Amino acid sequence: MNIRIERAKNLKEKPEGALGFGKNFTDHMFVMDWSRDKGWYDERIIPYGPMVIDPVAMVLHYAQETFEGLKAYMGKDDNVYLFRPEMNARRFANSNRRMCMPEVPEDMFIEAISEIVKVEKSWIPTGEGESLYIRPFMYANQSGLGVDEADSYRFMIVLCPVGAYYPQGVNPVKIYVEDELTRTTVGGTGFVKCGGNYAGSLAGQVKAQKLGYTQVLWLDGVHRKYVEEVGSMNAMFLVNDTVITAPIEGTVLAGVTRDSIISLLKSWGYKVEERKIEIDELIEKGKSGELKEAWGTGTAAVISPIGELFYKGDKVEINDFETGELTKKLYDTLTGIQWGNIEDKYNWRKIVK
């Protein structure tokens, strides 16, 4: 790629105090356009700022849009690190295939991320648990109201310094098991990061929050009994000494954190079952005390302990609403690797060169 760089004339003040998630954006952004004739063209890093969009840009009507999420970490060696960016590149290509959108080749995807991160190196925060969140995204910007593949798309990357995703930190959260609304089925879009999944699941999240729960646990859309995702995270359950998590079979997102956690667990000798588990079984195991720990995994929050499940009137507390030992160890190990405080046996960290 031949990336043109146009530097911002006035740089923003860096935010101070708690960073939150997705609130402050850096001085520049990466933009690249695609047309059916030209393919990808005009790759550029330009000052972050508002864009022009037509009222009938197809994305505003038919939601052809996909995204990714990963983080850059400031190493103590003053190198900048990414965590398994090739996994995001592949998943993004998968998403775009399902949504009939052109793919961004893996090497271009990673090069674009590396270049914008280098330009914004001074924005990578260095406080405890802080990192630079990277949001690649793409949308149909062709004008027109016919429902069809678009002839033009825009791919962009924006960056924001982030602290912990949940303001509560790594404390356990209460989860509402949704039994009316559904998220997806095999054959749908549940396994891809497209906007429509998030828009559709918002009603469940809002309902859960109104009832005093932090997030919603989704059941499968066909039988309404198999456990799938929690909010926008993969969900894992330690039952006796086995960790159970939903399989990647077309409904659940193939989380990078999920995959990394499974590797860690296996290396520690845990049995990991990627299988369907019925909510009734899970609630039962909760009542009998066999459900020892539970947590959600995702790039933004890394690990989020689950302290309570509510399902059809049944309330189950997990590990006395304390963060479990294994949950804590997983969080410490994975963030330790990500921030460079623990040996990276798996070669997951990639230096941004």
Next chain:
Amino acid sequence: MNIRIERAKNLKEKPEGALGFGKNFTDHMFVMDWSRDKGWYDERIIPYGPMVIDPVAMVLHYAQETFEGLKAYMGKDDNVYLFRPEMNARRFANSNRRMCMPEVPEDMFIEAISEIVKVEKSWIPTGEGESLYIRPFMYANQSGLGVDEADSYRFMIVLCPVGAYYPQGVNPVKIYVEDELTRTTVGGTGFVKCGGNYAGSLAGQVKAQKLGYTQVLWLDGVHRKYVEEVGSMNAMFLVNDTVITAPIEGTVLAGVTRDSIISLLKSWGYKVEERKIEIDELIEKGKSGELKEAWGTGTAAVISPIGELFYKGDKVEINDFETGELTKKLYDTLTGIQWGNIEDKYNWRKIVK
């Protein structure tokens, strides 16, 4: 409402020849903003043109977006007519409730449409089958990457003169029955007009078109056997002397054309069954000759005859791939009422005052 009108300084040339669908837009558009503090505010009719959007406007990432579609017709009495706009107003409110978006009150919705249509009266085409397509739509324009209800939304209306939706006209189309990809389930968003539904179903449409079919017929996402929608239209089947169509039970869009057609059919003495019908049964009825006619209904195309169904290797031709008598009568009657050539017994037409 107190709508501010800012007239365009330079008016566009009206398009000549075949209008197509969703290609040419008029000189003005209606815009109104919503914030959690103020509610709806700054309702205005301004020159049609590009807008400014932030790269992290939530709609570009999480697809909180809904829309409607209806038409304005130029009467021979020089009055402008809408067709059952209150149905669109109600459905739009339904969509927004499901998507956790603020509602546009019914009277505001209709007033906004009426005002922009009056300003653009000269754009209403008068050729055979031509009308002014009205596209109200709404999206989350708050900046930020947290997944949550937005604090600000924009509601807009754009207009485009249209001819027939399908360039082939009211000729029968070949339909591919999709047996791998799914569209929705009860508890999902299938019954609302949100962008995500259209983005998710594009893969089915593209697949069907590659195989030589015009559109896809969706089966239910749970059992994968009950007939739901065809493309973005409701589907109806004349089996012997009974018309069968999928019920409005949470997966299928409550089409205004669907509802109107059902009223016409009942008034003519036809038995109408709003019920689940298995695709196997339908294919069987097609082979035995009991499936006399089939058609899709929607605002854009009005009625689109189905001449062939393809399902898992089985091909069924309907009415010798000719537009059926009843299909033709329905099309003529409904368009006759819409364009004011037939008595409007149901008081469906509303004069734009």
